[in-house]
Amino acid sequence: MVDDRDLVARAQRGDDHAFELIVRRHTDTVWRFARRMVADDATAEEIVQDTFVKAYRALGRFRGDAAITTWLYTICHRVCLDGRRRAHVDVVTLDAACEADAHAVLAREHSVDDRLSLDAAMSSLPDDERVAFTLVGVLGYSHEEAGAVAGAPSSTMRSRYARARTRLATALQPDERELG
């Protein structure tokens, strides 16, 4: 199998087929990160596509200091944050408001029945803790590697990861009355 760095080098020289191979090889990887960062498949799919388009655009600036997955996660993280910022400043349209209501209703319904769902539990996390848990807890990154993606010191990632675990475990705990 062709090495990632060779593919990047070829893509940087204008070999579009090489970039296509990078996309096919790492779609699942980026998907796992994106899917944990947002609440639904459709948005995650948009983020994955945006990530690779931005990666294609930024290919000339990739020096190969880090693994390509780390580089893709970094781009994906920024895409997610950009999406959040746009969502915050957008005018709330009628359909968006209805969608929000629907999500609220679904969230309430799922709060009991879907307690086991990682999605439901992660929806309560702040962005920084969600990134930390996704990178360290789900994708198996070290605190240092995760810090490189999120632009934070490893000690910060460690504390964010611990806080995320505390919140998630609390959300996954049965009700007090169920403890018997």
Add this chain to the structure above:
Amino acid sequence: MTITHDVCRDALAGGAPVDDRVDAHLQQCAACRSFAHALTDLETLAESAREAIAPAGLSERTVAAVAAARSAGLHAGGEVVELRRRRPMRRAALSSAAAVVLIVAGVFVAGREPSVDPDKAVLISAASRLEEAGTAEVTVDATAEVAVDVRDDGTPNYAAAPEEMRGHLEREWQKMIAAFEADVAAFEEEMNARIREGEQRMADAVDDMFANVGRGGSAPPSAPRAPTATRPPAAPRTPPDQGTPPAPPAPRLPAQASLGVRVTATGVVNASGGAALTGSVRPVGGTLAVPDSQAAFAVHATADGAAVRTPDGSWQRARQRDGGPLAAVLLDGRALPRLLRDARSVARVGAVQVDGAAATRYRFVTAGPDGQRWTAVADVDAGGDVRSLTFGDLAPDAANGSTVRVGIRATAGAGASPSTLPASEAPPRAPSGASVSFYPVGAAVRTAFEAGASR
């Protein structure tokens, strides 16, 4: 020194070192133990998420998106071309009148509610197909633990165990007794040391009292005194009522003798709750594994109850006591579709071969009969039928917990009654006698077959 819940949970979550104080707190605090279990659940869910794969065709769509950007003038390392993809429904709603928007939104809301994760939908469909078939041939391969209770006089009641395993159980029991006796000896030594220390303190106190009396007896006992010439100063002593550690708990006799076992069985289950299986159980694990020691058994279950044929050939009424994985399959044919329907956090792992046929593997979390959480893996073939289901305890000690693998071949239209056992082998009547218990190794979840007469 005690610690708070927050300190304990912070340590468990990785925010602080775990030390003896955390262990001590966990021993006493059910809420923090529940938190620790939830952390274990979280690890399992994270592991499932780690194996998630992208929706089919996403690579192709992404390649197409990059190609579209390229054709729009973007080249690798080139200038910014911002791509914006909007969802068609949202764009349509934006351009519509308010009333239309509300209708569209209503459709959107109504449309979202029944939407199910496509991977979970595969499992639900497989459950329906299993139920529609009515009956399925199954092969069961499980690891669990056979356990016998200890009588009030301190001896195990081996009558509940298959005869072929009693020797091994006795050896395991003797090992437990040896450990217990060592604990008793250590406890006695500790208590004797405390007694000697107490006696010494009393003697010292008496000496001090007489020394004060010799000086006229007017000085208060706590007043500073010069050391006497004939007696060296006593070493500082901890006052009897301060700083004395609490007495250790007395060792207790084990309540059960147990042995790891492997259970294999074949037979038929049906969607109405019936099951008819025959199989064997043999010891596994540690120094107790003896390949030539195994016991045959049979299970016959209907919607009204179940019976187990024990090694002596008699049938014992059985019931599912604590809802463990093994009993769930052997005693209730409804368990298989229910485990599929109750799937949560479903992740598609990838393609596998099951009995030479291509299948897709799904990993998920599901719930046992009593609501306890189990991990599970299902292999679904190209026709949408589940061919293999593996599940086990989702407990802190899950690495040692029971695991049950069930091979499934649906047999459509075979009727609702188990048919594997010959009529002469069916349980003749409601039985009585000793109990036969199978416990999974994990302490948190138990599986039990329990006969009627012992109750």
